[in-house]
Amino acid sequence: MNVKNNKRRKESQEKIERAFIELLQTREIKDITVSELIKATSLNRSTFYANYIDIFDLADKTREKLENEFSDLFADYDYFNERTGALKMFRHIKENQIFYKTYFKLCYDDKFLISIYDSKRAEKEHIDKNIKYHIEFFRNGLNAIIRLWLKGGCKESPEEMEAVLKQEYRGR
Numbered sequence: 001m002n003v004k005n006n007k008r009r010k011e012s013q014e015k016i017e018r019a020f021i022e023l024l025q026t027r028e029i030k031d032i033t034v035s036e037l038i039k040a041t042s043l044n045r046s047t048f049y050a051n052y053i054d055i056f057d058l059a060d061k062t063r064e065k066l067e068n069e070f071s072d073l074f075a076d077y078d079y080f081n082e083r084t085g086a087l088k089m090f091r092h093i094k095e096n097q098i099f100y101k102t103y104f105k106l107c108y109d110d111k112f113l114i115s116i117y118d119s120k121r122a123e124k125e126h127i128d129k130n131i132k133y134h135i136e137f138f139r140n141g142l143n144a145i146i147r148l149w150l151k152g153g154c155k156e157s158p159e160e161m162e163a164v165l166k167q168e169y170r171g172r
Contacts, residue, residue: 013051015041017062020055021102029059029106059106066103086165090158093146101150104143141168 019040023032032055038045052058073092093100142165149161156164 009051012041012043012047015043016048016051016058017065020058020062021098024102024105025098029055063103063106066099069099070103087158087162090149090161090165093150094154094158097150097154100146104147104150 016037019037020032023036023040034045034048034055037055037058038048052061070092073088145161145164145168149156
């Protein structure tokens with residue numbers, strides 16, 4: 001019986017996702033095949049298709065899982081009383097580099113990190129007339145900083161990266 005949340009099914013999904021993430025570190029998504037994943041996991045082809053439509057469905061589900069994990073990181077974040085979000089984020093990135101490299105490799109970063117954008121702070125500072133441009137600028141700049149940091153192996157400390165972000169954001 002293949003119940004959606006049974007233990008064996010979850011274990012199979014995790015095996016497939018791990019193998020997929022591992023392959024993504026050295027290959028492009030279009031170059032990864034179901035046959036390779038099945039061989040890497042020692043699972044049956046039918047197990048893959050019982051869980052995913054194709055490689056791109058696997059990519060979408062992996063992205064969704066990564067986004068949920070990132071959202072959980074900031075679930076209790078208080079934008080009004082706490083100013084340590086950037087440090088918390090950079091620490092998480094350094095500890096989970098493969099996670100973030102995979103997310104960026106999947107090219108789903110067009111909405112990445114918008115969940116930590118402090119729109120209340122922007123309103124307070126009267127950045128409202130062109131807020132959509134401000135958000136886009138902030139998000140893309142932050143993504144670029146994170147990508148560069150990841151590419152360099154996260155050599156700078158999370159504290160140094162927080163300082164970089166604050167300096168670029170001019171203490172707003």
